[in-house]
Amino acid sequence: MATQYSTQAWHWQHGSTPANLTLQQLEIPALEADQVLVENAYIGLNPVDWKVLEMPEALGATTDMVPGLDGAGTIVAVGDHVDSSLVGRRVAYHTSLGSKIGSFSQLTPVDARATIAVPDELGLDVAASLPCTALTAWNALDKLPKRKGAKLLIAGAGGGVGRYLVQIAAANGYNVTTLSHPRHWQRLQQHGATTTLQSLREGEQWQGAHDYYAAVDAVSPENARALTDALGANGHIVTILGRLPDWPSAPFGRCISMHEVALGALHVHGSDADWQRLSAAGQQLLNDISAQRIEPEPLVIDEFANLPVHLEALKNRDFSGKALIKV
Template sequence: MFEYHLPESQQVWSWQGPGQLELHSKALVAPQAGEVIVANQVIGLNPVDWKMIERGHPDWRPGHIPGVDGMGIVVARGAGVSLPLGSRVAYHQWLKCDGSFAPFTRLAVGALLQVPEGVASEQAAALPCPGLTAWQAQAKVPDAGQRDVLIIGAGGAVGLFLVQLAVARGWRVWVTAAPRHHGPLSAMGVSGSFDYRDSQWSVALQAALGERSLYALFDTVSGEHARNLAPLLGYNGHLVCIQDRLEQAPLPAFGTALSCHEVALGSMHDHASAADWVQIRQAGRQLLEQLRDGNLTTPALHLDDYANLPRALAAVKAGQGGKWLIKVDHAPLTVHSDQEPV
């Protein structure tokens, strides 16, 4: 039997208006039917976090708790939830709901990824947003044997996960990234890396391809950036926008007949069906198992204290590299003798 006594309120990092993040006390609401409370152990920081804090969100009001990613222990559950208390879980939270920048987060049970034994808490917290985004991106492209694909921005968290998934699919993977990433990317099986700051990198890529053409291009910069790269794709190629989207076809009709794909992980909370959620959770479980087995690696992890969350978020905004995480300290969890300590 698992016991945990929830506090009535908690000290949270709350949004008070565009660009304003402050530490405040906020009441902790009990879980409703189909919901759980997770005691966060590690919070994962992502670019979407600082962007939303700066821009705001239509559904946010002063006092909203930002943060989409976290990992922790299920300490309370609402009606209809069978997931055992004490379960280790990771999650990607709906932007409309209070998020992970808090000791406790209330979540829909269907959004949880159960963390396998052997996966470190830091690894699990680093996965949801970039890992599931990378999985969605590569899943947009059908299997077509050993083909050439290009990943723009492979030095970032999404790009790094995407490289590993693409290599595992048997694709010949080409990337753009800062030179400091080229060695590690080559060790992952990348066929060639190009410095995005070199104005002739696309010429060098085409020379390396020879008579072959690109089957897919994954862009992590912007819709306009992706549009400008569309001519690099061959006939029936796939242009996947991970950051932003294309509102209009980038090339004239009846040309290379490329397909354009939008990746929007957060939209799953609004539009995913029950079957979609099953697939998402299965994908998350597989990614976590790959981390456990050493077949998938995270970016370099940087761990900071809860009190320093704004400073760590500023490092994410500044593009200092790696994956920034926040550790959350809790009072020891109470576990009876019929359950292993959590």
């Protein structure tokens, strides 16, 4: 008979704020054949974790669930189709918004293919900070045909995703221009940006050069629309926080390409090969952090009992850094 597991978890049934989460003892359903059970050491909090409480249907979630996408810990059990030697492995993961038990739990069932092995020399706290932000950045740049030396414009570069965008892009040989608040400029230059500019104000149009190979926007669809004016012929626009409101150029004009990024798409439509690529990318990013080739976000850690309060503080931008929960 399979072992039955129960877990303390932050459960959500109604309401639209982190205060509506309640701590409950829940039974873990029997693992599916391709799942593993992770005992979380740290939980990574992301803006989508409070946004899903405000608009669950739009984000593909439901009520009566344990939210949370990111975590890191140790595999304690495996499904029938998973190699039992994985028990005891330290992993980070990104799970689906549609999961009934996400990462806001002591124990989380996760698709085995969505796990990332954590190097022995790297802390699980840093590992838990990685998946949503760093993999989103990697996925955004993966949309672009690689062109070393090409001019790349990154908006929202001062945020968590932007931190990884700049470092990965610079490591891949792009000539990086960033848009952010000036307080980030020194760090962005240290991370490889060759030019640092002030963010566009709401409604402001792009006034710079019009020869960028690509622009990656982590601000808003409207900001991304303004950045399309920076693109040259056959340029690319990559949007992270929503689609462009309209097609930005006339037919047979600049012939630009539009790309959107959402890790959740892989949970619904991704193949095993897709997940193998993403997991390998995550492994490389963790290795790069461990080797100090990439600098992770500064960590802001709170206790499991304070998860709703810490999530509310993240929503209100009461601190700077990556929000984590120690389980």
